[in-house]
Amino acid sequence: MSVKLEDEIPSFRGEAHGGEANLANWSAMRAAGGKNSREIGLILLVAAIVLGGAEALIRGYHVPLYVMPPPSIIALTLVTNFHFFLPHILITLQELAVGFAIGATVGFLLAMVVTQFPLAEKIVTPYILLLVTTPMIALVPLLILKLGFGLAPRIIAVALASGPMVMINSSTGFRRVDLAKIALARSFGANALQVFTQIRIPMAMPMVIVGLMVGSIFGLLTAVGAEMVGGQDGIGSRLTYYSSLIQMPQFFACIVILAAIGLAIYLFFHWVARRFAGWEA
Missing domain, CATH: 1.20.5 (Single alpha-helices involved in coiled-coils or other helix-helix interfaces)
Incomplete structure (x- = not known):
C-alpha cells in the first residue's frame, strides 16, 4: 500500500481532537x-x-453609609454621577491602552529575540525578573519628579508592568512548539523567519493571548495605583478623593467601574482566543 506525501505532513488547518481549546481551558475561570x-x-x-x-x-x-452603603445606593450613585466619572474613566483607559500597547509590543519582540538567541536570554532575563518582582507603583514618585504630573509617568508604569507578563508567556509558548514540526519544515527548506512566522507564532498563540490578558490586568492595576499615588485625574485619583471625604457610595461606585473594566478585558481576550486560537494543538 503506497503512502502519499500529504499523509506524512502534519496539517495546521485546525483539526479538533477532543474539543475546542480556548482561553476558558487555560484558567480556572471557566464560567x-x-x-x-x-x-x-x-x-x-x-x-x-x-x-x-x-x-x-x-x-x-x-x-451607616460612611461604613458600607447598600448595593442599591451604590447603583443609584453610579447612574446619577456617571457623567462625573466618565472623564476619569477615559483617562484611565487612555493610560492603559497606550502603556499596554508599548509594553506588549516590546515584550513580544523580546520574547522572539530570547527564543532565537540563548545569549540574549541570559542577558535580558535578570532584568525581566527584576521588573516582575518590583511593584511599578514604587517607581511612580520618581517618574513624577522627572516627567511631572502628566500622563507620561503613569503610561511608563503601565508599560513596565505589562511588558514582562507578555514576554514571559510568549517565550514560554514559543518554546513549547513541537520540534518535529519545525524539523519537518526545515527539511522542506523553510528558513528561520518562515519557521517562526508559520509555525512558532501560530502554535504559541494560546500562550501569547494569555500573556496579553494577564499583562492588561496588571496594567490596569498599575494605572489605578499610579493615579492614587500621584494623579489629579483618573479612577484611582477618585478613589483617593472620595475616601478622604468619606463619600462611600461614590467610592464603591468607582470600585464597580474598575471591576467592570477588568471583566471587559477578560471577555475581550476570551473572544480573541476563540477567534484566533480556537483549536487544540
Missing part, C-alpha cells in the same frame, strides 16, 4: 465559556441572592 441559557440564569440568580442578601443585612443592621 465565561460554553454557557447555555440555564447556566446564565443560574449565575444571575446567585448574583441576585448575594446582592439582595447584602442589601438586607446592611439595612437590617443599620450600617
Whole structure:
C-alpha cells in the first residue's frame, strides 16, 4: 500500500481532537465559556441572592453609609454621577491602552529575540525578573519628579508592568512548539523567519493571548495605583478623593467601574482566543 506525501505532513488547518481549546481551558475561570441559557440564569440568580442578601443585612443592621452603603445606593450613585466619572474613566483607559500597547509590543519582540538567541536570554532575563518582582507603583514618585504630573509617568508604569507578563508567556509558548514540526519544515527548506512566522507564532498563540490578558490586568492595576499615588485625574485619583471625604457610595461606585473594566478585558481576550486560537494543538 503506497503512502502519499500529504499523509506524512502534519496539517495546521485546525483539526479538533477532543474539543475546542480556548482561553476558558487555560484558567480556572471557566464560567465565561460554553454557557447555555440555564447556566446564565443560574449565575444571575446567585448574583441576585448575594446582592439582595447584602442589601438586607446592611439595612437590617443599620450600617451607616460612611461604613458600607447598600448595593442599591451604590447603583443609584453610579447612574446619577456617571457623567462625573466618565472623564476619569477615559483617562484611565487612555493610560492603559497606550502603556499596554508599548509594553506588549516590546515584550513580544523580546520574547522572539530570547527564543532565537540563548545569549540574549541570559542577558535580558535578570532584568525581566527584576521588573516582575518590583511593584511599578514604587517607581511612580520618581517618574513624577522627572516627567511631572502628566500622563507620561503613569503610561511608563503601565508599560513596565505589562511588558514582562507578555514576554514571559510568549517565550514560554514559543518554546513549547513541537520540534518535529519545525524539523519537518526545515527539511522542506523553510528558513528561520518562515519557521517562526508559520509555525512558532501560530502554535504559541494560546500562550501569547494569555500573556496579553494577564499583562492588561496588571496594567490596569498599575494605572489605578499610579493615579492614587500621584494623579489629579483618573479612577484611582477618585478613589483617593472620595475616601478622604468619606463619600462611600461614590467610592464603591468607582470600585464597580474598575471591576467592570477588568471583566471587559477578560471577555475581550476570551473572544480573541476563540477567534484566533480556537483549536487544540
